[in-house]
Amino acid sequence: xxxxxxxxxxxxxLVFHGWLIVRFRCWADRDLALSLAGNDPAKRAWMLERxxxxxxxxxxxxxxxxxxxxxAGRYAKN
Numbered sequence: 001x002x003x004x005x006x007x008x009x010x011x012x013x014l015v016f017h018g019w020l021i022v023r024f025r026c027w028a029d030r031d032l033a034l035s036l037a038g039n040d041p042a043k044r045a046w047m048l049e050r051x052x053x054x055x056x057x058x059x060x061x062x063x064x065x066x067x068x069x070x071x072a073g074r075y076a077k078n
Contacts, residue, residue: 025061032065036072043075 033051037044050071059067 029061029064033068036068043072046075047072 029051030048033047034044037047047068050068054064054067
């Protein structure tokens with residue numbers, strides 16, 4: 001019974017830590033998109049849409065900063 005309790009507690013802790021890592025990455029990506037938008041509310045909304053599009057297109061996380069910078073540059077041309 002002791003091993004069962006240890007196993008369940010360890011498994012729950014690992015799942016929780018995994019969830020935290022995913023949430024921190026999402027928050028960091030969102031902060032990056034918003035920082036590239038500055039204080040313009042329309043551009044902030046547009047950058048959050050671009051961030052969602054990056055997820056839909058399967059942009060890798062390591063390529064995301066450059067991709068978002070390119071998208072921010074395209075906003076000025078629109």
